[in-house]
Amino acid sequence: MSEIGKELDALSEKGQKWSEAQLHKEINSIVGEWENYVDTRVKRKGNGPRIEWKYKSRQISASECSLGKYLLLSTDESLSPNEVIKTYFEKDFVEKVFRTLKTFEEIVPVRHRLVQRVRAYIFVCVLAFRLLADLQYRLIKILSPNGAQEQVDDLLRELERVERVQVRLGHQVKIWYLNVTRKNIETLEKMGFHDLLKETTEVDFKI
Incomplete structure (x- = not known):
């Protein structure tokens, strides 16, 4: 925000003889997506700065109050607030499992989707993840729980x-x-x- 103010001050001096249309165009390029937080006005040609501006304090304060906050909505009314939060953060684990199953197992897709072939495909993927999970568990015991997935990836990369x-x-x-x-x-x-x-x-x- 401070950089926007500096650029507007510089434009106010530089654009003394510019048309209002030119100034408005340049102001829009400077303010951009922050237009809800900066109030600008172009003065007619004359003495002094051509642009008057100020921060919209009320809008900035309102944004600061909600910064970093979000709402979790659950359709399962039996869950307590703590259980909703716990379930939400477990999605990271599920997403990493999905990434593992889709990325690291070098097996071709099922061409003819017969039941036994799909089951065999899923079995191989789940077994591979079970081995990765065991490796991660063992690494956590001897190293650190922080960055466990990265530690597994590094070890497997070296063992390749x-x-x-x-x-x-x-x-x-x-x-x-x-x-x-x-x-x-x-x-x-x-x-x-x-x-x-x-x-x-x-x-x-x-x-």
């Missing part, structure tokens, strides 16, 4: 780089993992996955 290598020498099979950082190992161990990316050597007599 991990590659599994398997080499067979006769009946001996050796397995190890590439691109694993010390941070990854420490985080997984704190979560209880002590042997998840551990190098192993096995004996296989099938071949």
Whole structure:
């Protein structure tokens, strides 16, 4: 608002010889969406500033009273005010679940919507989210509840780089993992996955 006042003062001096139409056009571009809070008047050509303006104090005060406030309306009359607020803020969780189900599962859409195929599709999505929820729960226990979803995303992004290598020498099979950082190992161990990316050597007599 203060910047608008400065621009109007500058225009008042600069537009001494402008027509009223020019001044009104320039005033509209300066005030813009704040026109309900600034009162302006253009004077005829003569001595002194061409534009008189002032803030609409009553409108500004009314807006300040409602700033940051909103009304929650529930059609379920059995809910208490606290329950309505709790339910409202839970929508963030639901929206993030929906985003996860629509974004991270790299499966193609159901082409022929048979019942068993739709059920299988939903099962895979829900199972994937169940694994993500468990991962988030484990991270919250060892790190912080703040930004839990971001922590999960960061860990999964780092683990995407991990590659599994398997080499067979006769009946001996050796397995190890590439691109694993010390941070990854420490985080997984704190979560209880002590042997998840551990190098192993096995004996296989099938071949």
